[in-house]
Amino acid sequence: MRGWHSVGSAWVAGGLALAAASPALAEKxxxxxxxxxxxxxxxxxxxxxxxxxxxxxxxxxxxxxxxxxxxxxxxxxxxxxxxxxxxxxxxxxxxxxxxxxxxxxxxxxxxxxxxxxxxxxxxxxxxxxxxxxxxxxxxxxxxxxxxxxxxxxxxxxSYETEGRAYANLIKTKYPDARIAVLVQNDDYGKDIYKGVRDGLGDKVSMIVAEAPYDLSEATVDSQMVKLKASGADLFMNLATPKFAAQATRKLGELNWKPVHILNNVAAQVGAVLIPAGLANAQGAMTATYIKDPTDPxxxxxxxxxxxxxxxxxxxxxxxxxxxxxxxxxxxxxxxxxxxxxxxxxxxxxxxxxxxxxxxxxxxxxxxxxxxxxxxxxDHFPIEELQLMVFKGDRWIMEGGLISGEVRD
Structure with missing residues (x-):
């Protein structure tokens, strides 16, 4: 199938005038x-x-x-x-x-x-x-x-980088946290959760409960009940949009108020947080690297x-x-x-x-x-993210960058 923009066999586009940044070679x-x-x-x-x-x-x-x-x-x-x-x-x-x-x-x-x-x-x-x-x-x-x-x-x-960044944040800001993890049981979930665990390193015992779910499941309500019962005070919502919304809504229904870290793939306001109830998302944290042009x-x-x-x-x-x-x-x-x-x-x-x-x-x-x-x-060009906190009806930058680099 051709791309939407074919001209003959391809779509033609391209370049700015020659920059004088480096000396020209005698022969191309x-x-x-x-x-x-x-x-x-x-x-x-x-x-x-x-x-x-x-x-x-x-x-x-x-x-x-x-x-x-x-x-x-x-x-x-x-x-x-x-x-x-x-x-x-x-x-x-x-x-x-x-x-x-x-x-x-x-x-x-x-x-x-x-x-x-x-x-x-x-x-x-x-x-x-x-x-x-x-x-x-x-x-x-x-x-x-x-x-x-x-x-x-x-x-x-990378998803692992994001996971490590959250782990570094936890070790720095919440060193005594008891962590509960909701994680999708597929390559995505395993990828980001590996980053979390690797990032925690010898502090991985901070994780007191984990609850995987499959995409075929209707809800994650039972997983959330289990995680709350663990006594955890920090919740890692490593879920894709549908299930992240369910989990966030369930926080409100259970009257559970842990520190809430929400992975970036589910940080959309319209698709996740509004259906979950904005009140239930207040104070949630995520991390991103691309500016949201709709943000005032x-x-x-x-x-x-x-x-x-x-x-x-x-x-x-x-x-x-x-x-x-x-x-x-x-x-x-x-x-x-x-x-x-x-x-x-x-x-x-x-x-x-x-x-x-x-x-x-x-x-x-x-x-x-x-x-x-x-x-x-080192083939990962971006390993830092901006911490964002959900306040009112939008994400707001808070603090400096958080890194996915492995730390002791």
Missing amino acids: QNGPGATDTEVKVGNFVPYSGPVSAYGTVGKVEAAYVRMLNEQGGINGRKINFISYDDAYSPPKAVEQTRKLVESDEVLFLFQTLGTASNSAIMKYVNAKKVPHLFLSTGGTKFGNDPKQFPWTIPFNV AWADDPGVQKWKAFMDKYYPEGDRNNSLNAYGYAAGETLEYLLRRAGDNLTRENVMKVANSIDGFAPTMLMPGIKMKTSAT
Whole structure:
């Protein structure tokens, strides 16, 4: 299936005028997918299928590339952004990836979306030595083994990183807490819960109760009754939206008032906290790394203002209340940064070298103070998050950044 924005076999977009950041090479070096006037970048996103809502990520990234191309390209090259639909299907992702690598001959893959789809292609692209960069997934597997998968780097904060950040917060702010954990019994739940346990380290005995649940269950009411009975005074709500909402509502019904940590995947006000009852969510804490453009706190923020102007001109049909469009813009900024730093050496090896040496880059839609950093042995570019506390009807920043780095 072609991407929504095909022109012939692809959708063309791309780059800014040459920046004078690094000296030009006497002769341009081009790998597969690169010429003196063009660079091909491959992508897949579910434009159709059960999670087609994520298709907007590909659309906003394509719009960002279109903006760059209208401004003249990067280092004299236009970007040919080839984005296909994988329908959130791993077999389709494999098919589209082979097409991108073997037929389109892209220089690298960028922002391919989804844990299952990226899992299906990771061995193939690493065997082919094709840069598999800034994946749109929080799966920890994509960054925790750079020795075996040296060509793969994720973009999202990993679920383990988020879990470790909460553990560090607990050890610092609630060192005597008795912790109860509601956790989804699947790869997602295991990923974030491993981060919590690893982060607690020798303090893991602070966990006095845990209650897993399966997606097939109707409610988590029985799990919540069990967790309250444990005598815990800190509740970790490691659930996806439907069950996180049930658990938060149950806190009120049980008149249980522990410290409440809510994982980021379920921190949506409309989908989770309003159905749960805003009164039951007061004081809940979460962590994030992307600015919410609907938050009045960012009304005058230069980065958000720039994003709004971009949306008006290049993606007017996009929903300004959808944080995925802010996320896609941040990813677009990262693509621009990568290509600018690669300069006139657009070989796969050099692109990978640049991706492995980010030190302090901060897309404007990241929360203040969060910067990207990578190395050949550390493939997690973002490992800090901003602590947020729910007050009234919205999340409010509180305190400084919390880190997912392993601490004693």
